[in-house]
Amino acid sequence: MIFCIFNVSFLVLHYDFNNTTQEVIRDISGYGNNAYLENGAQIQPASDVCGSKAILSPRGDILMEDFRLENKPKDAITIAVRLRLQDIRGWHSIFSTAKTTDGGEIRGGFHFEVDDGKVRWFHRNSDDRAVFEIITSDPVVQPNTWHHVMGTYDSVAGQAKVHVDGTEKANARGFGVLDTDWGYKACIGSFDFDGRYLNGEVDDFQIFDYAINDTFQIEDLIKSKCEKSTAQR
Secondary structure: OOOOOOOOOOEEEEEOOOOOOOOEEOOOOOOOOOEEEEOOOEEEEOOOOOOEEEEOOOOOEEEEOHHHOOOOOOOEEEEEEEEEEOOOOOEEEEEEEEEEOOOOOEEEEEEEEEEOOEEEEEEEOOOOOEEEEEEOOOOOOOOOOOEEEEEEEEOOOOEEEEEEOOEEEEEEEOOOOOOOOOEOEEEEOOOOOOOOOOOEEEEEEEEEOOOOOOHHHHHHHHOOHHHHHHHOO
């Protein structure tokens, strides 16, 4: 008798910012991983990307409730988002998680951010060790321009990557699985410790529990909602 074991991978959460309220951001992945607008963040119509987008400037963010999040990635992850920054100078946190140590220090778990136009992708595990860290060698994000930014990690392959607008911009070796304890806060748009506020707008924020490498899937992700709605007609 032959037994087949299938590795089923999932979209963990997806915020498209359509059909939502000004308080609750509905997750359309099917897992109910909803989030909440904070600190002046707003949802507005977006003719440039179709549907709606989240406006986070100047200090708004989108809070996820860690203890309610279902199917957090452990062995592999992809975080993908469409963003437009008003100014690329300084630190702009796309996604972060934060814990408080026994000594009262704040430690970041995930950091997916734009630093002076460069993309940084980092994760620290429960033993306070870096699983992976990437920062692109050159600025790859321009101000007032929509970009699709994606960070991936596969613990089996030991590989982390950053893609911008469908092109791989950097990669690095990684070691170990991901920490599924995201601490007291997981959010889009800020990191508590040192003022890393995303000065701009975001759309189509997605997390998967596998590392996307397929060219056709990447091409589909970077299509705007306008392009997808036109293709469906």
